[in-house]
Amino acid sequence: MEELSVGIIIIGDEILKGQVVDMNSSFLCKEFYSLGIKVGKISMISDSIHDIASEVKILSKRFTYVITTGGVGLTHDDVTYEGVARAFNDRLILNDKMVRYYKDYCGGVVSDIETNPQLRIAFVPKMSEIIFLSTKNDDAFKSWGKFPVVKVSNVIILPGVPQLTKLCFKEITKLFFRNNSTKFYNKVLYLKCDEVNVVHALNNAVKKFKDLVVFGSYPVMNNPIFQTKLTMEATDEEQVKNSEEFLKSLLPPDDLVDPIIVNAADDIYKLIESPDKKNDIFTATLQTSVKIVEDALTKYPKESLFINFNGGKDCTVLLHLVTAVWQHLFKTLPSIHAVYFRNSDPFPEIESFIQESVKRYKLSLTITPGPIKTALSTLLAQHSEWKAGFMGTRKTDPFSENLIYFQVTDESWPKMMRINPLLEWNYSDVWKFLSTFNIPYCCLYDQGYTSLGSKDNTKPNPLLAYKNSDGITCYYPAYKLNDGKSEREGRC
Structure with missing residues (x-):
């Protein structure tokens, strides 16, 4: 299966001027990473037909897919469709599907953009594929029923409003990105010491796991809990675990801060x-x-x-x-x-x-x-x-x-x-807290004990007992107990 690659283009003068904070690139990168797809490039460009066309032309040849956000509204500076059309030597047409969708918004079925400027949003590249995405799972847009997203060749054009971007992306994921075969495995080490103190150990780990594991080192300022974060990433789960153990063996145990404590x-x-x-x-x-x-x-x-x-x-x-x-x-x-x-x-x-x-x-x-x-x-x-x-x-x-x-x-x-x-x-409540925050607990609770005293007065809870295929009595873990009032059934 082909390994997918992605480029992202964030479009908007307001972002380049610092008037609006870009939230979409961070969201998209996290989502793609969780799908096993690394974003190869993020471009942030102005509402310029020339700039859009130039960047789309370059990225569409380099990546499997290109995602654009912004510039698909009704006003004069919404020129993403025109820029994408120019990138593919295409032209804009009044798309029938888009007209039918926006007719209620435009106040009726019309075809004259001069008398109905709202209809401008229905002008898209001729070679466009119109993908109607369900909005039923989002309360803010549930009444719409569906929303059209334009795809031109390998370029998927999303709106710039963050909430709508998120909704659209979750839907297009099902169509284009769900079956990606790659998965990333990660480990993170948090250290109380300065980054300079771990350079030697980190270099040894990088050398040992060359081409197998990607390491990262990040100094953290003004944090009383930890001062350095080390990351390990691989597509092989065993390799990333091995790299973590090797690196930990080279570091002073007192410098390591448990991730559970950090967060x-x-x-x-x-x-x-x-x-x-x-x-x-x-x-x-x-x-x-x-x-x-x-x-x-x-x-x-x-x-x-x-x-x-x-x-x-x-x-x-x-x-x-x-x-x-x-x-x-x-x-x-x-x-x-x-x-x-x-x-x-x-x-x-x-x-x-x-x-x-x-x-x-x-x-x-x-x-x-x-x-x-x-x-x-x-x-x-x-x-x-x-x-x-x-x-x-x-x-x-x-x-x-x-x-x-x-x-x-x-x-x-x-x-x-x-x-x-x-x-x-x-x-x-106790078990919900432990599971919600992934907190380690004593292993006896996984052996059917629901309340712990001493060895001479505590047994596994009989209500959790069952017979396995060999007829041997076993016990479900403590969190499987349905009636909390019976948690002391194993205590004498």
Whole structure:
């Protein structure tokens, strides 16, 4: 199958003058890349028939397809059709299909452009193919039913309005670009060090994977989370994975920042601030939790806070949530202390996951044996600055139905403020959060465990059991549990 290539021409005086920001080229490049097609060139030119004709003539010979945006309206400076016609030594004609489509807009069936200047948009190159695209999937244009896009040879002429460009492109993708055989695989490394510190390692990787993997290095200014971004790209998934591992082996582990951490704040705040999600129950619940964490981080000095982290699903959500809000408020990686109250017989998988999380979130972790009340007393005596702790408690947990978001410990307990951002969450909310933000969790949850205690009191949830083809009992992963009220069925 022929490997597709694409050139893009952005047309508009207003863009060249800086009066309008070009959004179409960025959108088109991302879309083509996701389809396994690299854009070979982007040209940004004026509303000039000569410039359009010249650029179209060059790019149409070089690429499989050329996409133009802009210059297809009703006014004097909309000259894209004429420029494209000249590129192919063609002429403009009043196209019958276009006339029939625009007749309502033009106020009736007419053929005289002098008395009906709106009809100017129906003058297209004689050799044009008119492609009518459905607009039913976009609320803004649903009433139109369809919209005409002109194709001349290998040149597809799109409107310049970004929302309409996006709609048209999604439709023409089904016609011309869906069956492309190429797929790009990517890996990204984020580093806390300056670009100059990785040059030697990067050069070694480039040499080892020459002609197999494309590497990129990008310095990042004024970012407290990372200072350098390294990218790896290949059409072979195994090669790009190998290149990532090789490059990581040459870099100091402490300089690597996990991608999940890099995007934590942006991903969560983008979701809760999205107009499309304003009536979504999960988003509203998350928004409330974010507000609780924000209040805690602004009310208490940073050094007075700690977070309870035992490696369970709720604490994993809590840790990521606090990390995201901390980044959003302070523009830095969190420096909060974590405490693991270890039970007498912990799962080795939990222990391993906790250590992975320490590395991922750059935690300062204190491990202390239970029982929790005694251990907490000792810790607070050792750390007099600790005044409040983040807890992953939900109201569905035993003896927690009456808790509030900020709650002082009971009289019989060491005095401190318990901060409970997840109180109103249910079982499905926890798994939706973990899956939405692609957050790693303890592998035991993929083995049928739905609530984790110690080895001597925790089994896989029997409600997730099934027999495989050999008659052996297996378990579905925890997120498959339909009834969240049964999450503790495996606990003794």
